[in-house]
Amino acid sequence: MKTIKLIFYAGLIGLWTTQAFAQALPSAKEIINKVNARNEGPYVTQEFTMELTDRRGKKQxxxxxxxxxxxxxxxxxxxFFSSPTNVKGTGFLTFDYHDADKDDDQWLYLPALRKTRRISAANRGDYFLGTDLTYEDIKKGTKISREDYTFKxxxxxxxxxxxxYLVEAIPVNDKIAKELKHSKVHFYIDPxxxxxLKNEYWDISGNPLKTTEIEALVLIDNIWTVQKxxxxxxxxxxxxxxxxxxSDYKTELEDxxxxxQTLLRGR
Known part of the structure; x- marks a missing residue:
């Protein structure tokens, strides 16, 4: 009888521990909602440099x-790219709609061709002009698409x-996975x-694909701002x-x- 009671109480303790652990972690939905609700100001102007290094150590x-x-x-x-000469004048314009049923609009202007190319949803997982960030990465910044993934x-x-908080994101279906060109992401979200602060990606076959890490954050005008x-x-x-x-959050931007047409003018 004592043995049965011990097993019973051990089971209750195990159940309580499991439930307590689960309760200690907020739901993925709650976390992602807070990520996307984060204050970024109504507008911002930023300059940034891209240092690209291949496996042989050659830099651009x-x-x-x-x-x-x-x-x-x-x-x-x-x-807009201001240098070097071979990419100067290249521009990238994005309309990111909150309506999940409406596809976002993206245009890439290549001055060498003197034409604007529309980026379709099927190409949003392509790498942006030789970088290790995709068109989707550039568009979303620090936001995370709720419609593209199931989260845990x-x-x-x-x-x-x-x-x-380590949140796992799996594309909602094969079509989205093919567009994004990955099968899984791990987001390490600082509460x-x-x-x-860190995103780990796996390719369609389940192999490690890439890792992106934020190495510097500063508070500017009460807005957490990525520096590197x-x-x-x-x-x-x-x-x-x-x-x-x-990073300038104070200067209002004209519509x-x-x-x-701004892409053609190069600002």
């Missing part, structure tokens, strides 16, 4: 300026001494800033380091900055 340096403005129901952003909170884990991103492709050995500067 590119400089850009970017602008972003939020509207009711959508976010518009545009960036796995555990707490430290990243650079910060206790983060202090509600920014994912390090992205490495585990298949190619290629690396991209993005360093941001001059005519976010139109296709």
């Amino acid at each position: 340096l590119r400089k850009t300026v970017s602008y972003r403005k939020d509207y009711e129901g959508q976010r518009k952003s545009v960036l 909170t796995l555990k707490k884990e430290q990243v650079d001494g910060k206790q983060c 202090k800033t509600w920014i994912s 991103i390090n992205a490495v492709n585990h298949k190619t050995g290629h690396r991209s380091i993005l360093t941001f500067s001059g 005519d900055l976010f139109v296709e």
